[in-house]
Amino acid sequence: MTEQHQQVYPVTESFKKQALVDRAKYDEMYERSIKDPEGFWGEHGKRLEWSKPYTKVKNTTYDYDNLSIKWFEDGELNASVNCLDRHLEKRGDQTAIIFEGDDPSVSRHITYRELHAETCKFANVLKTLGVSKGDVVTIYMPMIVETAVAMLACARIGAIHSVVFGGFSPEALGARIQNGKSRFVITADEGVRGGRTIPLKKNVDKALESDKVPDVERVVVVTRTGGDVPWDESRDARYEDLMKSASADCPAEPMNAEDPLFMLYTSGSTGAPKGVLHTTGGYLVFAAMTHEYVFDYHDGDVYWCTADFGWITGHSYILYGPLANGAKTLLFEGVPSYPDTSRIGQVVDKHKVNTLYTAPTAIRALMAEGESCMANSSRDSLKLLGSVGEPINPEAWEWYYRVIGNAKCPIVDTWWQTETGGILISPLPGAIDLKPGSATLPFFGVQPAVVDNDGNVLEGKTEGNLVILDSWPGQMRTIYGDHERFKQTYFSTYKGRYFTGDGVRRDEDGYYWITGRVDDVLNVSGHRLGTAEVESALVAHEKVAEAAVVGYPHEIKGQGIYVYVTLVHGQEPTDELRKELVQWVRKEIGPIASPDVIQWATGLPKTRSGKIMRRILRKIAANEHDQLGDTSTLADPGVVDELIAQREFKK
Numbered sequence: 147m148t149e150q151h152q153q154v155y156p157v158t159e160s161f162k163k164q165a166l167v168d169r170a171k172y173d174e175m176y177e178r179s180i181k182d183p184e185g186f187w188g189e190h191g192k193r194l195e196w197s198k199p200y201t202k203v204k205n206t207t208y209d210y211d212n213l214s215i216k217w218f219e220d221g222e223l224n225a226s227v228n229c230l231d232r233h234l235e236k237r238g239d240q241t242a243i244i245f246e247g248d249d250p251s252v253s254r255h256i257t258y259r260e261l262h263a264e265t266c267k268f269a270n271v272l273k274t275l276g277v278s279k280g281d282v283v284t285i286y287m288p289m290i291v292e293t294a295v296a297m298l299a300c301a302r303i304g305a306i307h308s309v310v311f312g313g314f315s316p317e318a319l320g321a322r323i324q325n326g327k328s329r330f331v332i333t334a335d336e337g338v339r340g341g342r343t344i345p346l347k348k349n350v351d352k353a354l355e356s357d358k359v360p361d362v363e364r365v366v367v368v369t370r371t372g373g374d375v376p377w378d379e380s381r382d383a384r385y386e387d388l389m390k391s392a393s394a395d396c397p398a399e400p401m402n403a404e405d406p407l408f409m410l411y412t413s414g415s416t417g418a419p420k421g422v423l424h425t426t427g428g429y430l431v432f433a434a435m436t437h438e439y440v441f442d443y444h445d446g447d448v449y450w451c452t453a454d455f456g457w458i459t460g461h462s463y464i465l466y467g468p469l470a471n472g473a474k475t476l477l478f479e480g481v482p483s484y485p486d487t488s489r490i491g492q493v494v495d496k497h498k499v500n501t502l503y504t505a506p507t508a509i510r511a512l513m514a515e516g517e518s519c520m521a522n523s524s525r526d527s528l529k530l531l532g533s534v535g536e537p538i539n540p541e542a543w544e545w546y547y548r549v550i551g552n553a554k555c556p557i558v559d560t561w562w563q564t565e566t567g568g569i570l571i572s573p574l575p576g577a578i579d580l581k582p583g584s585a586t587l588p589f590f591g592v593q594p595a596v597v598d599n600d601g602n603v604l605e606g607k608t609e610g611n612l613v614i615l616d617s618w619p620g621q622m623r624t625i626y627g628d629h630e631r632f633k634q635t636y637f638s639t640y641k642g643r644y645f646t647g648d649g650v651r652r653d654e655d656g657y658y659w660i661t662g663r664v665d666d667v668l669n670v671s672g673h674r675l676g677t678a679e680v681e682s683a684l685v686a687h688e689k690v691a692e693a694a695v696v697g698y699p700h701e702i703k704g705q706g707i708y709v710y711v712t713l714v715h716g717q718e719p720t721d722e723l724r725k726e727l728v729q730w731v732r733k734e735i736g737p738i739a740s741p742d743v744i745q746w747a748t749g750l751p752k753t754r755s756g757k758i759m760r761r762i763l764r765k766i767a768a769n770e771h772d773q774l775g776d777t778s779t780l781a782d783p784g785v786v787d788e789l790i791a792q793r794e795f796k797k
């Protein structure tokens with residue numbers, strides 16, 4: 147680490163003046179949130195409108211055999227009411243969503259009143275189609291306003307939305323539809339990103355052709371491009387046709403705080419992706435409160451989170467958090483590199499964006515372009531920057547700060563997960579001095595701890611595994627349909643504690659530095675992928691006998707995907723086959739899982755009991771084979787030398 151990177155960025159003067167919380171207030175609120183969680187959350191839960199107020203606040207235990215996570219359990223509310231109806235009186239004609247199209251000449255403002263009317267109409271449409279409370283509705287959509295409408299309409303009638311990222315393949319989509327036993331799919335004819343179309347409806351059709359996905363009854367198709375798409379009269383319906391006759395009057399379903407709001411699939415270290423289930427009350431309180439405090443949101447601010455609705459960041463910080471706070475949230479259909487890399491700066495200037503929340507991978511990609519990509523924008527409107535999804539390296543932090551933020555905007559480096567529902571560790575910009583690369587300190591009510599591999603809690607300056615000691619309202623409640631797996635995955639490694647899967651360092655000031663996953667989960671351009679998922683896609687190919695997948699350091703993506711493949715006896719390792727396997731993985735999972743490097747391996751390093759030693763494969767992939775460590779437990783140590791000799795260099 148160079149001198150520069152140890153630099154501390156104190157809270158700026160302008161934030162000292164405007165911020166909701168200064169250091170003294172942070173300390174006071176944090177202490178109360180830990181000592182008196184009942185009182186603290188009982189008070190802050192009131193930021194929402196409850197149709198039936200709660201009398202109980204926290205009922206949680208991490209005790210393995212009695213595991214229970216309930217917040218505000220006797221209260222009733224509706225998320226769409228909190229995001230829409232509640233604002234009509236005061237800010238009905240204020241912008242809720244600023245839509246910025248993929249095409250830079252297209253943008254529009256949608257007011258709270260308009261969004262409310264659309265949502266109510268679509269909620270009625272869903273009811274007419276037969277959707278009722280508790281049904282799972284799959285949403286496979288581009289980044290357009292109708293996606294927000296679809297999510298909020300589900301929430302209004304108590305249906306559980308399951309958004310599947312539009313970049314996933316028909317196979318991956320089908321598996322998620324089936325796992326959720328979803329009978330309804332909402333999609334668009336085609337998506338548009340970076341000037342290219344994405345065949346969403348065709349992908350849905352392909353997913354539903356499979357015998358493994360037999361239950362879907364209705365597919366609603368939003369017209370985005372008007373392109374030609376296959377049609378099944380008995381199953382498919384046009385959004386626009388259905389909306390024509392729908393009433394804009396739709397009373398909201400009162401939901402218990404612990405009724406499900408949505409599920410969202412994410413990757414773990416083993417097995418198929420799991421449906422992370424979030425409930426209504428605690429999730430919404432936590433998403434709204436973190437959005438307000440972490441982004442120091444003030445009425446009228448224009449806030450832009452560049453995530454996709456297909457990920458948790460899109461759920462909590464494009465939709466639910468901001469709208470629950472009556473914010474102006476920018477919804478971007480495109481990508482930062484289209485029509486060219488000046489786009490982010492252009493959009494900021496066009497809509498006078500005050501807060502920009504994006505991922506390190508996007509920053510590194512712009513950084514590689516050079517500062518000229520920001521030359522034709524001023525970005526004067528920016529007050530605050532945010533980072534999420536992966537560790538941000540200090541070089542990227544400094545570049546983000548200096549070039550995008552004109553050296554005047556604090557950066558909130560927010561650490562959290564699909565499972566946590568909202569931000570758990572992050573600076574509050576008016577309270578916490580910044581250190582580039584550190585997510586700094588916990589949010590209210592969050593108790594991080596560092597443990598060694600045996601689960602001993604380590605004190606002071608240290609390094610180890612990140613666990614959380616007690617529940618917070620936004621925590622996931624279960625894995626859809628598999629509560630046992632939920633317990634196993636998160637609470638069995640360190641009994642009585644929530645295990646995050648991340649490694650962490652804590653410095654002398656108590657600041658947390660996330661070092662990345664310590665399990666077999668990859669983080670590629672901020673997207674989570676299980677090595678097991680990519681491996682099972684590969685071995686499904688007829689020419690592949692065995693595959694092992696590891697991450698390696700990648701300049702732009704953070705981690706790249708390095709694959710070791712052993713072919714079926716008699717198969718030739720050719721460049722064509724290499725390309726075929728890349729295509730195969732894209733087909734099975736989606737482009738985000740494309741292997742960056744494929745190395746042919748005649749054998750893989752295994753223990754005598756047959757377990758692949760990934761630690762060794764990771765070192766070879768990272769070109770650190772001088773640090774292999776102990777290889778004496780290998781069944782055949784010779785394999786390692788062979789792999790090193792044949793190592794593939796990324797061209």
Ligand code: WTA
Nearest residue numbers: 534535536537559560561562563564660674
């Ligand atoms: C990583 C995204 C370092 C981490 C919200 C975590 C981060 C995983 C940060 C969750 C950060 C997320 N610094 N690492 N600020 N934010 N991560 O579920 O490894 O898509 O466990 O949620 O991303 O990814 P997920």
